Amino acid sequence: MTQSSAITDTPRLTSLSHGGGCGCKIAPGVLSELLANMPAGHIYPNLLVGTETSDDAAVYKLNADQALIATTDFFMPIVDNPYDFGRIAATNALSDIYAMGGSPIMALAIVGMPINVLPKEDIARILEGGASVCVEAGIPVAGGHSIDSVEPIYGLAVMGLAHPDRIRRNMDARPGDVLILGKGLGVGIMSAALKKNCLDEAGYAAMLASTTKLNTPGVALAALPGVHAMTDVTGFGLLGHALEVARGSNLNAAIRLNDLPWLPGVRALAEQGMVTGASGRNWVAYGQSIDLPAAIDDASQALLTDPQTSGGLLVACAPDAVAAVLDIFRSEGFDQATVIGELSSGEPKVRVI
The missing domain is CATH 3.30.1330.10 (PurM-like, N-terminal domain)
Structure with a gap:
């Protein structure tokens, strides 16, 4: 390291x-x-x-x-x-x-x-x-x-x-909105590895590049009429902040596990047990409002609840605004920005599919 x-x-x-x-x-x-x-x-x-x-x-x-x-x-x-x-x-x-x-x-x-x-x-x-x-x-x-x-x-x-x-709250998402995440996930995993002297130079550089990248696209995103809600993913992990959007908007959120962007090497680190205590505390706090696939492994669950520091923007937008949202992210250097799920009417909880 x-x-x-x-x-x-x-x-x-x-x-x-x-x-x-x-x-x-x-x-x-x-x-x-x-x-x-x-x-x-x-x-x-x-x-x-x-x-x-x-x-x-x-x-x-x-x-x-x-x-x-x-x-x-x-x-x-x-x-x-x-x-x-x-x-x-x-x-x-x-x-x-x-x-x-x-x-x-x-x-x-x-x-x-x-x-x-x-x-x-x-x-x-x-x-x-x-x-x-x-x-x-x-x-x-x-x-x-x-x-x-x-x-x-x-x-x-x-x-x-x-x-x-142009204020964008986390409670104003609408049924049919698409969820877009602006940065890769896994900062907490990397920080746990760092503390144990198990994060190499490339991993440290990737973590630093992500955590010091200002979420400046938020200004332009808020100007788009099709962007209805925004938040940033930080200490409560992706599931926790997606749940805040779902509860605030009284909607059901579906997140596609296979579409999530990860920082390099974090899955291997998670499989080695490089997880934070906050990940477990997060699950205890809101796990009852999350539906996970029956066959999900421990590493994937830890990644989904992993506390992010200076994480990416989570955007809820109309389907016809997706291209414009991704264009704004990419124009400001957020190459990992991607569609990760959608919102629909239903019980305010998060489903991982």
Whole structure:
């Protein structure tokens, strides 16, 4: 296993945390319990999107032509290279804005670091990595907040703008819509292999390329009338986020296992047992709402629930918009974007076929 960092006597970033990337997320079932008593957002007429449907970001209508999109996302290291960790975390946080159909305008850094354990140079490189992604997105890191913490934590609070009519929620899919996924799956599998020193240089490069690729197609996709719903696939895995779309839209989702795009080598890694604890927690949380083929193997189930960090956009669109959606993805370099299933009237659950 190699990474783009030099060998030092300092501890591996991944050794300082009990989990990494979006695999750190609180399990969906537990999260639902924690949010059960949150005040209802509908009492605020300009709050277009709150906590009710597990959308990617909050949205507040400023005026007839502008809506403010706000999100925050942070986690513990998924890789050992400080600069790469910063890049991945920033890309992941920005994804929530794109998934709502918005353009980011500003970010604030969220920093928690074990100051007496990590060299200050490494911490600075984490911040530099995050800032480099914000420069790529055309926005400033305009401030933030830092604390001395036991485990290293980094991420961003991000604000963006969109026209209120172009906000794309995860609850607005329609019967007959086609499901399209923008990136390959398997980041959690790769991160588990990395932590066990079982990810080779090519695998690391593939994981880094995927997790640092900004989901910028979201802006153009939201402008298409045939695109009805969007979300990004992160810590709850493909099945978890597809289920959020199904439940929010009160539809039945069918996902074709053989059509799913995978990052290189992840199936072999899964078959070797390179899975995260979050994958199992995901299944416990929502497995009762998933229909799997009777003969599905353990590796395939682990891949379907695998927590993604900075994963791809999941788009629900009309059948006659599929070509335009794929053209937008491909024009921005998302070569693995592909049709993976469809939505229909029926019980709000996910069927893997």
